[in-house]
Structure formats: structure tokens, C-alpha cells
Amino acid sequence: NAGVTQTPKFQVLKTGQSMTLQCAQDMNHEYMSWYRQDPGMGLRLIHYSVGAGITDQGEVPNGYNVSRSTTEDFPLRLLSAAPSQTSVYFCASSYSNGGTEAFFGQGTRLTVV
């Protein structure tokens, strides 16, 4: 039982490049979400999903796309990376939307130069 797995752990991108951050969970959780963590800002919600085929925007969705084709996977796509997207990204999953504890991945540290 691996929990929530994020890949890669570290990534450096050039401005304008695109990439996908991967997130997978093996707990059969319906609810998955992506957060970014910046110094002094805490965690801010980017996108979330309440089940396969259903996604919605969080607090800071601009510049990011998501899809949820399976219960297990919830990838986050950066369309055209900008230095402002330099951050640590966390994926989380839970049994329900806010009603139960959330399980977090170990994070992806992204630097955009």
C-alpha cells in the first residue's frame, strides 16, 4: 500500500516549456486535489476532483490543467511554465471531499528559470 505517489520529486523547467506532474493513489479514494506551497503562503488549492471524469478549479487554477480518467490518477499539467510557477506541488487524496483525513504525496519541487 504505497498511499499517494508523486513523480518527479524535483524538476527544472525553462520558461515556456510544458510538463506533467504525476499523482497516483492506491486507496480507492474518490477525492483528489493539487496544492502549491509557497513560502509564507501556506497551501493553496489549484484543482480538485470528486471522482473520475469530474474536475473543478480551486483558488489558483490559472496556468494549470487537470484531468481524471481513472480513480487512481490525477495528473497536473503546466501548459507554458512561468517563473511564478516555481513552487512545491502536493497532491492529496481522501475518501470524501473534506469530511475525512487527506493523505499527501511527498511533493514535487519545481523550479522555472
Place this chain on the structure above:
Amino acid sequence: SQQGEEDPQALSIQEGENATMNCSYKTSINNLQWYRQNSGRGLVHLILIRSNEREKHSGRLRVTLDTSKKSSSLLITASRAADTASYFCATSPGKLVFGKGMKLTVNP
């Protein structure tokens, strides 16, 4: 926008002492959760308290919730160096909204 706000933002204590962290929030909640984050790691769930509960215990952790004041406190008793971490409160209904966190340092 952040719902919860932890106070103090940083706390430094000696091993064996108790640590108290406070969280204030703005709107009605279904539950409030506390998480710990060790440096460079993901968040780990500590405890969840529902809006109809006033106090909850888990090991050395004690959480209280005052919905009339829209506030919660997390007490860690007999702290250890291993408790050094950042602590976050998060509120629900719906998607979890996190505060900015507070940094606890426990000196051996």
C-alpha cells in the same frame, strides 16, 4: 483565500514543555483538521474535530474547538525534539482550505 490562520507563526520551546497553537477561521465549518509537515516532506494528518465536538484527544495531542469564537487550539504535551515541524489547520465544508502554518521548534 486562506480560511484558517495559525497563531503564533513561530514557537520555540524546550523538550518536555507543552506547545499550544491556535487557529482562527472565518466561515462556518463541518470540521477542522490539524496537519504536521516535517521539513521537505508532505503533510501528515494529526487529528480531525467535527463542528459538534468541543474537545478531542489523540496520544499527546489535545484539540479544542469553539465554533462561537471560530477558533481551535492544538496542544502538544511533553514535547519532543521530533515534534519540530510546521503545523497547519485546515477547514471544511467541501474542499480543505489550509492556513499559512506555524513553525514549532523543540530544543533538546
